[in-house]
Amino acid sequence: MSTKVKMEAVKLTILGCGSAMPTKKNFHSSQLLEMRNKQFLIDCGEGTQIRMRQFNIKTNRLNHIFISHLHGDHYFGLLGLISSLGMLGRTADIEVHAHPDLERLVAPQIAYSCGDFPFKVNFHPFNPRKNEIIYEDRSVTVTTFPLKHRVPTCGFLFEEKQAAPHLIRSMIDAYEIPIKELAAIKNGADYVTPDGEIVENSRLTTPAAPPKRYAYCSDTAYSEKIIPFVEGVDCLYHESTFLEEDVARIKNTLHSSAKQAATIAAKANVKKLIIGHYSARYKTNTPFLEEAKKVFANTVAAEDGMSFVL
C-alpha cells in the first residue's frame, strides 16, 4: 500500500476556470488536486459539485477544502457541495481552511441544512496576509502566501514531502531479508546478513521520485513578491483575467493579464504555467495563450474539465 501511495502521480483537475461571471464553457473557480492519495479542493465556486458529477469525480478521499478569498465566485459552491456529501452518506468530517469570516457567513446555513448530518464541518481560519503552513501531514504540506487583491487573498503552495526510497524487491528476496528489517532499510539503513556481510542501502533501494510542488495564485494583481514563494515549482496556476491591452481593468480590479502571469512564471523559473480565471468578456482563451507564450513557452490555457499530471 505504501508503495502504491508513493507511485501515485500528482494530478490537477480544473473544475472551473471562469472568473466572476460564468460563461457557457467555464464555471467559477475550483480545482481538485490529488496528491499522495489525498484529494484537496482549492476554491469552491458555484457549481463545483455539478462539475464533479459531470467529470465523474468521486470525493471519497476529499477531506480538506482551501478557500483563497471570500469573493463569491470562489466559495458560493461550498454549501451545495457539503449538502450533497451529506446525501451521499459521508461520515468523515470536512475541514475548511479559509479567512476567519467564512465560518460566520456560512455557519447559519450549514446548521439549518446540514444539522442532521453524521459529520461536522470544521473551520480552520488563517490570515491570508501571512506566509505560513496551514496544513501538514506525513506526506504533504500546504502553505499560504499573500496575493495582491481587493480583499485579503492568498495563494496556496502544495508540496509533497520527500518520500522514502523504494525497496528493490529482487534484492530483498535474494538476501531473504526479514520483514521487520524493511522499515529501517527504507529509512536508509544498510543490511547486515546473518553471516555478517554488509549490504549497502544503495544496493537495496532506489530513490523515490523527487517531491512535486504545485502553486495556486488566484486572484491577484501582478506582484513580484509572489516569486520567491513559487520559485521552481513543477506547476504554477496564475490567474490571467484580462489581456495586456485592458490596462484600465487590470488596474482597477487588481487582476493580472496573461503576459503578467507569464512574467511571474518566467521570473520564478517554474516548470509549467497554467493560466485561467478569464473574464467573461472574451469569447475564447486563444489570445490569452498567445500573449502568455510569448513570455513563457510552457504555458497551457485552462478549460473546465482539463486534467494535468505533474
Next chain:
Amino acid sequence: MSTKVKMEAVKLTILGCGSAMPTKKNFHSSQLLEMRNKQFLIDCGEGTQIRMRQFNIKTNRLNHIFISHLHGDHYFGLLGLISSLGMLGRTADIEVHAHPDLERLVAPQIAYSCGDFPFKVNFHPFNPRKNEIIYEDRSVTVTTFPLKHRVPTCGFLFEEKQAAPHLIRSMIDAYEIPIKELAAIKNGADYVTPDGEIVENSRLTTPAAPPKRYAYCSDTAYSEKIIPFVEGVDCLYHESTFLEEDVARIKNTLHSSAKQAATIAAKANVKKLIIGHYSARYKTNTPFLEEAKKVFANTVAAEDGMSFVL
C-alpha cells in the same frame, strides 16, 4: 405598447429539473416564467445563473424571485445570481419572496458580498402553510398554496388577469375615433359619433385571449388537497422524484411518483402536465414519462433548457 404586452405569450423555461443531487444533464430546481412582459424566477438552485448564461437568458425584466422552500437545492443559487446581477450593472431592487428564515440565512452574505451594489435585495416573507396572494400587479397575481413536504413548502399559482379587449384598428380608423376615447372603448364603452350614431363596443373590439394560469408544485408528497388550487390550469408542473415502484422512498422523503403527479393532473383537469425533479438514481426520464402518460396523456418530461409556450 399595451397591445404588445397583451400579445406576449406566457413562456416557461426549465433552468433546472434535477432534485437534491445534480446529474450530468439536470441542475437543481429553477424555472423562469415570462408572463405579461415580466420575468418571474421560481426557485433558484445552485447553478441557476450558469443555466441562464448557457440558455442565453437576459434578466432585465426579472424583479421577483419566488422560493418554494428552504432545501438547498431550491435556493443555493440565489447568492451567485444576485452577485452576478450586481456585476451586470443592475440598479433595480430584487424582491425575494420566501419563508421568513431565508433572510436570516443569506442576509449576512449579501451584506458581505453585495453591500456596495446600487440596488437592494428586499425579502417578502410568507407563510408556506397558507393559501394567499403574495404578489399582485395590474396584470398578474401569484398565490401560494400548501404542499406536503418535510419542511414548510408551498406551490405557486401564477395567473394572468383578464386583459382589456383589442381595438379593431380598421374600425377605429373608419369612424375616425379620437385617441382620447380609446381607453373607454377598451373598458367596454360604446362609441357615439358626432352624428349621434351609436357604434356598439362589440364592433370596435375583439376579446383578449383568456388569461393563462401556471401552477408549480415542487416538492410534495401526493396530496389531493392540492387539486382545488390547480384546478383547470393551462399548465401544471408537478414533481415526480421517483417511480411508482420506489414505494419506500416516496413514503420516507415525502416526494411523488410520476403516476401520482399524473393523477393530480387528471383529477384537477389541467390542460398540460410537466414532470421533473427526478432523483439522480435514474439514468433517463423515459420511465417517468411512460408511467405518467398512462394516467395523463398530455404529459411532458422536463429537461434543463426546455421552453414551453402556454
